[in-house]
Amino acid sequence: MINLHQPDLGQDELVAVAEVFADNWPGHGPRSAAFEAAFAEHLAVDPDLVVFLNSATAGLFLACELLDLAPGDEVVLPSISFVAAANAVVRAGARPVFCDVDPRTLNPTAQDIASVLTGRTRAVVVLHYGGAPGDIEAISVLCRERGVELVEDAACAVGSSVRGRLCGTFGDLGVWSFDAMKVMVTGDGGMLRAKTPDQARRARRLAYHGLDKSGAFAAARESARWWEVDPAEPGHRFLGNDLAAALGMVQLRRLPDFLRRRRAITELYDRLLSEVPGVAVPPALPDGHVSSHYFYWVQMAADIRDAVAAQLLSRGVYTNFRYSALHEVPLYGSSATLPSAERASRGTLLLPLHPRLDDLEVSTVADEFHKAVEQHTRESERVGR
Numbered sequence: 537m538i539n540l541h542q543p544d545l546g547q548d549e550l551v552a553v554a555e556v557f558a559d560n561w562p563g564h565g566p567r568s569a570a571f572e573a574a575f576a577e578h579l580a581v582d583p584d585l586v587v588f589l590n591s592a593t594a595g596l597f598l599a600c601e602l603l604d605l606a607p608g609d610e611v612v613l614p615s616i617s618f619v620a621a622a623n624a625v626v627r628a629g630a631r632p633v634f635c636d637v638d639p640r641t642l643n644p645t646a647q648d649i650a651s652v653l654t655g656r657t658r659a660v661v662v663l664h665y666g667g668a669p670g671d672i673e674a675i676s677v678l679c680r681e682r683g684v685e686l687v688e689d690a691a692c693a694v695g696s697s698v699r700g701r702l703c704g705t706f707g708d709l710g711v712w713s714f715d716a717m718k719v720m721v722t723g724d725g726g727m728l729r730a731k732t733p734d735q736a737r738r739a740r741r742l743a744y745h746g747l748d749k750s751g752a753f754a755a756a757r758e759s760a761r762w763w764e765v766d767p768a769e770p771g772h773r774f775l776g777n778d779l780a781a782a783l784g785m786v787q788l789r790r791l792p793d794f795l796r797r798r799r800a801i802t803e804l805y806d807r808l809l810s811e812v813p814g815v816a817v818p819p820a821l822p823d824g825h826v827s828s829h830y831f832y833w834v835q836m837a838a839d840i841r842d843a844v845a846a847q848l849l850s851r852g853v854y855t856n857f858r859y860s861a862l863h864e865v866p867l868y869g870s871s872a873t874l875p876s877a878e879r880a881s882r883g884t885l886l887l888p889l890h891p892r893l894d895d896l897e898v899s900t901v902a903d904e905f906h907k908a909v910e911q912h913t914r915e916s917e918r919v920g921r
């Protein structure tokens with residue numbers, strides 16, 4: 537079976553984990569702090585802005601909480617978003633408002649977002665589809681002009697950038713994921729970048745029960761009854777741990793290699809698939825844009841997509857589609873009609889793309905895909921006639 541996503545964990549990661557065992561401290565501690573500092577350096581931001589969490593989902597929930605949204609507030613998201621972003625908006629008490637996306641990049645344009653802003657819009661949450669930065673520069677200008685907060689769900693955009701500026705640093709807040717399927721992997725894990733050190737301190741507190749975590753011994757020196765608690769607000773348990781951070785340090789060092797391999801696979805798919813009739817490969821990146829190449833997405837007629845996926849599965853190639861149009865999900869109660877998002881979610885398929893995939897496997901996927909498209913296009917024409 538050729539898998540869609542897979543991490544690349546090796547000997548260096550094993551050594552790093554062994555060091556955690558030697559310390560006998562797998563919880564949130566010095567390795568988490570070191571990983572935060574290293575990631576802040578990678579982002580070229582103040583280390584006091586960055587908090588290591590146990591998932592990007594936790595980061596999205598915190599980001600929405602930090603905005604102090606109230607009932608009646610609206611938060612705009614592209615319909616092609618991961619459920620975590622919409623869930624975070626709903627849990628923070630606001631109403632998600634979905635906008636359409638570009639039919640080829642599956643990212644929203646600034647115009648898509650502007651068209652749904654109202655007087656009640658408090659924030660915009662955008663992702664970078666498949667790692668491609670999208671219209672993030674124009675969107676950040678739009679949000680600033682309209683006095684609306686911008687949260688970047690850069691979960692799959694680790695290493696993506698526009699003119700040297702990394703995705704996740706354009707908005708007021710940014711979130712990255714290191715879950716087992718992402719560009720770099722810590723098992724589970726995520727990073728939050730806040731706007732100010734004060735906001736980051738609040739995020740850290742919210743991520744630990746609402747308590748200022750100052751270490752057991754330090755607390756004992758400060759207070760005669762160090763076991764008493766005084767949460768500033770009701771918090772969660774979202775902090776990342778040192779076992780994950782140890783993996784993160786190694787994976788961050790290896791990130792340039794992962795990104796190179798992902799780009800090479802993308803270019804190989806482009807070469808092998810750009811001539812398949814009725815199939816569109818991902819559009820070229822604009823000048824100055826760098827993608828993490830998290831997804832390789834192919835677009836075809838909606839009436840063959842599911843059959844193509846089924847045939848690939850029967851040939852040992854696992855494909856998928858992310859992210860289903862959320863304005864069509866009953867939970868979010870949207871009545872919008874968003875033609876490009878609807879078309880994209882019915883005719884798009886993600887092909888296997890991860891750093892352990894070799895060129896032969898990429899060719900196999902491309903061959904099988906080509907055959908499946910030809911066969912099902914013929915069948916659909918026959919039925920149509």
Ligand SMILES: *Cc1c(COP(=O)(O)O)cnc(C)c1O
Nearest residue numbers: 591592593618663691692713715
């Ligand atoms: C994976 C992903 C998430 C969730 O990340 P976790 O670390 O698994 O919580 C959120 N948004 C996007 C766009 C993702 O791809």
